[in-house]
Amino acid sequence: GAGVSQSPSNKVTEKGKDVELRCDPISGHTALYWYRQRLGQGLEFLIYFQGNSAPDKSGLPSDRFSAERTGESVSTLTIQRTQQEDSAVYLCASRGVADGSNQPQHFGDGTRLSIL
Amino acid sequence: GENVEQHPSTLSVQEGDSAVIKCTYSDSASNYFPWYKQELGKGPQLIIDIRSNVGEKKDQRIAVTLNKTAKHFSLHITETQPEDSAVYFCAARDSNYQLIWGAGTKLIIKP
Numbered sequence: 001g002a003g004v005s006q007s008p009s010n011k012v013t014e015k016g017k018d019v020e021l022r023c024d025p026i027s028g029h030t031a032l033y034w035y036r037q038r039l040g041q042g043l044e045f046l047i048y049f050q051g052n053s054a055p056d057k058s059g060l061p062s063d064r065f066s067a068e069r070t071g072e073s074v075s076t077l078t079i080q081r082t083q084q085e086d087s088a089v090y091l092c093a094s095r096g097v098a099d100g101s102n103q104p105q106h107f108g109d110g111t112r113l114s115i116l
Numbered sequence: 117g118e119n120v121e122q123h124p125s126t127l128s129v130q131e132g133d134s135a136v137i138k139c140t141y142s143d144s145a146s147n148y149f150p151w152y153k154q155e156l157g158k159g160p161q162l163i164i165d166i167r168s169n170v171g172e173k174k175d176q177r178i179a180v181t182l183n184k185t186a187k188h189f190s191l192h193i194t195e196t197q198p199e200d201s202a203v204y205f206c207a208a209r210d211s212n213y214q215l216i217w218g219a220g221t222k223l224i225i226k227p
Binding site: 004043045048056104105106 | 218
């Protein structure tokens with residue numbers, strides 16, 4: 001079946017512009033995560049959606065970052081007034097439940113964001 | 117909260133030799149430990165995982181061992197091949213069902 005799909009795959013924009021990144025999770029997956037990965041670094045948790053519960057926003061680095069998800073479908077991560085330090089790969093992952101237990105996270109290939 | 121440390125940051129081995137990557141965690145309540153492989157330009161892919169009710173799990177050339185007492189787990193790759201070259205991440209799931217990630221290990225397979 002289809003995996004996690006992210007778009008665009010690459011985004012180059014000027015400092016100060018707003019950007020919107022999209023994630024299409026695996027169908028039926030109730031949980032969705034956004035991570036940031038700077039060049040050569042590990043995964044930095046940003047935000048987590050679980051069904052209709054309030055999202056866990058504890059990883060968002062500033063109020064310039066926000067994310068939305070409607071139900072169990074597409075999610076968008078928005079970065080306002082981009083700064084050069086926002087340059088990174090933004091990864092999305094989704095997770096389902098099977099047989100009453102949580103399943104592993106499945107990742108998309110990310111959006112590579114470059115701020116000029 | 118949970119903290120995961122991963123070593124080494126870079127590992128270079130001769131093709132055909134074994135590679136071992138180690139992770140330690142701090143929260144004894146953690147009960148699920150996945151390993152992910154990330155190739156250049158791709159998202160991380162799950163390669164093997166282990167739950168706290170077992171001590172070892174094997175899948176062909178890949179194995180993971182877990183020592184709950186010492187709070188560490190390791191990834192073992194035998195008979196390494198060029199396609200094993202990648203960055204490997206360990207993680208531990210905390211009580212909020214969040215994955216806490218190690219910093220990654222760059223594995224280089226020398227021909």
